[in-house]
Structure formats: structure tokens, C-alpha cells
Amino acid sequence: MSDNTGQRPKRILLKLSGEALMGDFDFGFDADVLQSTAQQIAEQQKQGVQMALVIGGGNIFRGAGLAKSGINRVSGDQMGMLATVMNALAMQDALHKQGVSCRVMTSMNIDGVGEGFSAEQAQRYLDQGEIVIFAAGTGNPCFTTDSAASLRAIEIQADLLLKATKVDGIYDSDPVKNPTAKRYEQISYDDAIEQRLGVMDLTAMVLCNENNMPMRVFNMFESGALASIVNGESVGTLVEVAK
Ligand SMILES: Nc1ncnc2c1ncn2[C@@H]1O[C@H](COP(=O)(O)OP(=O)(O)O)[C@@H](O)[C@H]1O
Numbered sequence: 001m002s003d004n005t006g007q008r009p010k011r012i013l014l015k016l017s018g019e020a021l022m023g024d025f026d027f028g029f030d031a032d033v034l035q036s037t038a039q040q041i042a043e044q045q046k047q048g049v050q051m052a053l054v055i056g057g058g059n060i061f062r063g064a065g066l067a068k069s070g071i072n073r074v075s076g077d078q079m080g081m082l083a084t085v086m087n088a089l090a091m092q093d094a095l096h097k098q099g100v101s102c103r104v105m106t107s108m109n110i111d112g113v114g115e116g117f118s119a120e121q122a123q124r125y126l127d128q129g130e131i132v133i134f135a136a137g138t139g140n141p142c143f144t145t146d147s148a149a150s151l152r153a154i155e156i157q158a159d160l161l162l163k164a165t166k167v168d169g170i171y172d173s174d175p176v177k178n179p180t181a182k183r184y185e186q187i188s189y190d191d192a193i194e195q196r197l198g199v200m201d202l203t204a205m206v207l208c209n210e211n212n213m214p215m216r217v218f219n220m221f222e223s224g225a226l227a228s229i230v231n232g233e234s235v236g237t238l239v240e241v242a243k
């Protein structure tokens with residue numbers, strides 16, 4: 001199912017970057033941003049949309065950044081994945097404060113913090129009306145949480161992958177560097193991959209392309225954006241398999 005037909009998606013995988021939780025800080029979370037993001041997610045869940053989340057870790061640690069300061073890449077990536085677990089716990093707490101049930105499933109075994117990932121169990125929780133947060137990325141170094149989001153969206157048979165980011169869609173070049181860049185309303189994975197459009201990593205886009213998973217890239221901080229997308233409105237950029 002795609003969302004450009006005006007249909008409401010029933011099950012969404014929302015990818016939030018770690019930096020999205022940082023607000024104006026240089027590190028960690030902004031409690032207000034966390035709560036307002038949780039509020040928007042909870043609102044959709046209360047209206048019957050099944051919401052699964054993947055949260056990045058870039059507000060705390062990234063393996064590539066740690067490698068620059070001399071830390072072994074695999075250890076750095078493991079630290080990055082643990083950072084995503086901290087973000088998941090913070091978001092779970094924020095969602096509980098919004099009065100919704102939420103589970104954390106982790107791709108690394110961390111007893112007492114979250115349960116191990118199972119696509120089948122995750123779908124059961126979603127069907128029961130719980131929000132599920134997938135933490136620790138794919139569980140493997142050398143991947144990103146964008147790839148984890150694509151993978152989990154496919155595994156739980158989401159109708160739509162949403163990538164919430166700092167820009168309001170995919171442009172013909174990086175809009176942060178090029179103020180005259182033009183935004184696409186819709187683009188195929190083939191074109192986005194061929195043009196190396198940098199908003200999402202290639203592995204993630206190839207996975208979506210091969211598994212027919214539509215994706216919308218949008219700015220989470222635009223008020224009402226998530227609700228509009230759920231209502232089938234064309235917000236941000238829709239990426240689909242070429243027809
Ligand atoms: N063609 C493009 N269209 C939109 N954003 C792009 C493009 N190329 C690069 N970007 C950058 O990608 C970033 C979003 O990616 P994201 O994964 O959320 O951030 P990060 O890589 O910092 O975690 C934007 O801040 C934007 O600067």
C-alpha cells in the first residue's frame with residue numbers, strides 16, 4: 001500500500017534521528033522536545049494507528065565519530081547502538097507519561113531493559129494497541145539506524161516507513177548546503193539511489209526498494225505533520241519503487 005492514494009496507513013514505522021531529540025542542545029535530550037514528540041506519536045496511536053519506532057543515537061554517540069577519536073570502530077558502533085537504547089528508554093518514559101503503553105525490544109541482549117526482538121511478537125503487541133520501540137539498531141556494527149528502520153518496517157509489514165528529519169523532504173541537493181535546492185514531492189528509489197541523494201543511507205534505500213516499502217521523508221517539527229501524513233496528505237517527499 002502507498003500513502004499517495006489518500007488511504008490512511010494502518011501500521012507505521014517511524015524513524016527518528018537521535019539529533020531530533022536534542023533540540024538546541026549539543027548532546028543528549030531536550031525534555032520538552034521529547035515530550036512534544038511523544039505527544040504527537042501517542043495522539044496517532046490513540047486514534048488507532050499502529051506505531052512502531054526506531055530511534056537513532058547520534059545525539060549521544062556515533063561509531064564513526066568515536067573512530068576519529070581513536071576508538072576501535074566495532075566498539076564505537078556498539079556504543080552507538082547502546083546510545084539508541086538510552087534514547088528508546090527516554091522515549092518509552094515520555095510515551096508512558098502520555099498515557100500509552102509502550103514496549104522496548106532490543107537487537108542486543110540487555111536483560112531487564114528490553115526484550116529481544118521478534119517480528120512476530122512485535123506485531124502481536126502492535127495489534128494489541130501498544131507502541132513498540134526497536135532499540136540497538138540492527139544489532140550489528142557498520143550499519144545505521146536508517147537501515148534498522150527499513151529492515152524492521154519490512155519485517156513487521158508496515159504500510160509506510162516515515163523518516164523524520166531536520167529538513168522537510170528530499171531535495172535535488174543538500175538543502176542545508178545549497179539554499180536553491182529544489183524539493184521533490186515524489187521520487188523513485190531508483191532515482192534517489194542513482195543521484196546519491198544523501199538524506200538516507202544507500203543500504204536502507206536498497207532494502208526498501210527490493211521489498212516494495214514506501215517511505216515518506218518529512219520534518220517532524222512542522223506542527224501537525226505526522227497527523228497530516230496519517231490523513232493521507234502529501235507532506236514532505238514520498239519515495240516509492242519505480243512503476
Ligand atoms: N538531497 C538531500 N535532500 C535532503 N536532505 C539531504 C540531502 N542530502 C543531504 N541531506 C542532509 O541529510 C540530513 C538528514 O539526514 P539524517 O539522517 O536525519 O541526519 P544525520 O545524517 O545527521 O543523522 C539533512 O539534515 C540534510 O542536510
Ligand SMILES: O=c1ccn([C@@H]2O[C@H](COP(=O)(O)OP(=O)(O)O)[C@@H](O)[C@H]2O)c(=O)[nH]1
Nearest residue numbers: 018056057058062063077080137138144145
Ligand atoms: O544497526 C546499527 C545501528 C546503529 N549503529 C551505531 O549506532 C550509531 C547511532 O545510530 P545512527 O548514526 O543511525 O543515529 P542517528 O543518526 O539516526 O541519530 C551509529 O552511528 C552506529 O555507530 C550500528 O552500529 N548498527
